[in-house]
Amino acid sequence: MSKRFVVIVLDGFGIGAMNDAARERPGDEKANTLRSILSDYPDMKLANLEQLGLMNAFGAESNNMKYCESANFGKSELMHFGADTFMGHQEIMGTLPKRPTMHPFQEKVDEVYHHLKENGHKVEFVVRGNLRYIVCDDYVTVADNLEADLGMCYNVTAPLDYISFEKEYEIAKLVREVVTVGRVIVFGGTGNTMEDLYRAEEIKEGKFIGIASAKSKSYEHGYQCLHLGYGVDENVQAPTILGKAGIPVTLIGKVADIVANKMGVSISCVPTDECMQLTIKAVKENEQGFICTNVQETDLAGHSQSSMQYRKILEKADRGLGELLPLLTEEDILVVMADHGNDPDIGHSKHTRECVPLLVYKKGIQGRHLGIRKTLSDVGASVCEYFGVKAPQNGTSFLNKIQ
Numbered sequence: 001m002s003k004r005f006v007v008i009v010l011d012g013f014g015i016g017a018m019n020d021a022a023r024e025r026p027g028d029e030k031a032n033t034l035r036s037i038l039s040d041y042p043d044m045k046l047a048n049l050e051q052l053g054l055m056n057a058f059g060a061e062s063n064n065m066k067y068c069e070s071a072n073f074g075k076s077e078l079m080h081f082g083a084d085t086f087m088g089h090q091e092i093m094g095t096l097p098k099r100p101t102m103h104p105f106q107e108k109v110d111e112v113y114h115h116l117k118e119n120g121h122k123v124e125f126v127v128r129g130n131l132r133y134i135v136c137d138d139y140v141t142v143a144d145n146l147e148a149d150l151g152m153c154y155n156v157t158a159p160l161d162y163i164s165f166e167k168e169y170e171i172a173k174l175v176r177e178v179v180t181v182g183r184v185i186v187f188g189g190t191g192n193t194m195e196d197l198y199r200a201e202e203i204k205e206g207k208f209i210g211i212a213s214a215k216s217k218s219y220e221h222g223y224q225c226l227h228l229g230y231g232v233d234e235n236v237q238a239p240t241i242l243g244k245a246g247i248p249v250t251l252i253g254k255v256a257d258i259v260a261n262k263m264g265v266s267i268s269c270v271p272t273d274e275c276m277q278l279t280i281k282a283v284k285e286n287e288q289g290f291i292c293t294n295v296q297e298t299d300l301a302g303h304s305q306s307s308m309q310y311r312k313i314l315e316k317a318d319r320g321l322g323e324l325l326p327l328l329t330e331e332d333i334l335v336v337m338a339d340h341g342n343d344p345d346i347g348h349s350k351h352t353r354e355c356v357p358l359l360v361y362k363k364g365i366q367g368r369h370l371g372i373r374k375t376l377s378d379v380g381a382s383v384c385e386y387f388g389v390k391a392p393q394n395g396t397s398f399l400n401k402i403q
Contacts, residue, residue, distance in 0.1 A: 004283060004332045005383050006324070007292040009092065009255065010317060011085060012299035014341020014354025015058045018077055021353045025082060028341075031352035033302065036345035037314070038062050040307040046314055048321040049359070052336055057357040072360040072402055074370025076378065078340060079394070082149065083351035085299065086183055086227050086258050088339030092292075093238045093259055094380030094392020098231030100182035102151035104207045105144045106131060108179050112142060115178045121171065128201070131209040139163040139194060140171050144210035145185060146202055149350060153181055157197060157211045157218060158188040165224045176228040183227050187213070190222030227258045234260035236393035238290065238380040245389045248289030250282045255294040272297045272313050276320025283327050290383055294339075302342025303349045310344050325361065333386060333402070334361040335379055365402050373398070 014033040021028040034054075038044060045064040046054065053071025055061050080087040080097035091097055105112075109125075109132050116123045116136050125132045126141075133143035139162045145153035156172040158165075165188060172186035200215035213219070234240045239249045243263030251259055253275045256266035265282075269275055272295050279293045295317050301310035321336070328334055341354030358370055358379075377395030384390065385397040 002329045002331055003288045003387075004286060004328070005290050005335075005386050006279070006283065006328075006332065007092070007290075007335045007337065007379060007383070008279070008317070008321070009089070009292065009294045010298050010314070010336065010338050011254065011294055011296050012302045012340060012342030012351060013314075013338035013356065014343065014352055015075060015357050016355050017341075018353050018355055025353045027346070027348075028083070028353045031341050031343040031346050031354050033310075033341045033343045033352065033354060034058055036343050037307045037310050040345070041311050044311050044314070046318040048318045048325065049314075049336065052321070052359040052361055054357055054359060057359060070366040072362065072365060072368040072370065074358040074373060074398075075355045076337065076358045076373040076376050077355055078353065079375035079377065082152070082182075083340035083353040084148075084152075084182065085254065085339055085351070086229055088376060089255055089259050089294070090229055090232050090237070091376040091394070092337075092339065092379050094377050094384070094394050095232055095237055096377070096394035100152070100230040101180045102149070103181070104151055105133060105142075105154055105209070106207060109134065111178050112175055116171065116174055119174055121174075128203065128209060131203060131207070133209050136171050137163065137167070140168050141197055141211055142171075142175055144208040145183075146204055146208065146210045146212055148183075150204060150208050151181065153183040153185055154179060155210055155213070156184060156186040157213075157216060159192045159194060159197065160188040160190050160222055160224065162194075169226060172226070172228060180230060182230050185225065185227050187218055187223065187225035189218035189220060189224070191220060192217035225257055233393070234262075238383045238392050239264055241384055241389050241392060242290055242387060245387070247387050247389070248286055250286065250289060250291045252278045252282065252292070253294035254296040255292050259292075270296050272316040273320070276317060276324070279320070280324050280327065283324065290387070299342050302344050302351075305344045305349055307344040328361065328363060330363045332363070335359065335382075337376070337379065339376065360398075360402055362402050368401050370398050370401050
């Protein structure tokens, strides 16, 4: 008998600003990712998402998509602070979000320098006027992240032909020990050099200095990346709890890069069609287990401020859902959701603090309303209850709503 719990995360697919958006992220109070796409493409048709209750969760119908009486639906608020893919997925897996601080690396550069030195590393400053960043062991830079909200993350970057990713990761863990920003992102690639990193150096707003990721050539060959989150403990998250109980866990897409899954299978990929086909393959090959897929290209379309590209990616994901749904049995559960918003028409290229859809499919169960959930962690809690293992750190299961 099959027993599978499948979660599809449409990255950045929000359905309206959270009530606290004006306070937490001023300007986001106007955000509504789905509304913006429908405004630009009023005839968009996503037949499978429509049947799963997308418009019910959205709270309005469009030209081509209507309410579905048989759908099991709700929506979820974000408990993590801001609107972040990494923390959104930690929250989904059952982490109780901890409020990070936001500040330039300049405020921590001396503390990081001394901590690395105390742990036996060679540490040097790179000085640009009144700004400094660190080079550790000749090949590892520690500086501001320039791609996310400034002050939210620090990057640890290295050319991996000259130092192993494992050694770079050990340095990043030491950085994580003394900083309180949301993420320390450790990454690198092969085929580039320190000169490439220095050429990618940029200063923003006169107080943030770092290596621009795309310009560093790190992505071109042999790319490796891990995210170290503030207050994140993998041992209280669904994948680790399930893994310890012997239940198979498969993570596909960006979630494979950002959620710990040491006892399961993690498959990195970006193209939506490939992500959906890998999900279908995992369902076919596993009689039992938790499968979570992140569709990243929706988020990339939001960053590109392209509602046209966003629509195309949603249509691809919807077609994939059309192939997946017939494979599910009466025992299986499918959840389609998001981790935050990314309104392509908001006027900037950053994430938006929005509620997200919570669409639940279980064969034979219809017309159930899940209400407004206070945290994405309710999904992780539901996964753990479904498999009869201990609950994660955060969240309230909604299984009683769909039985």
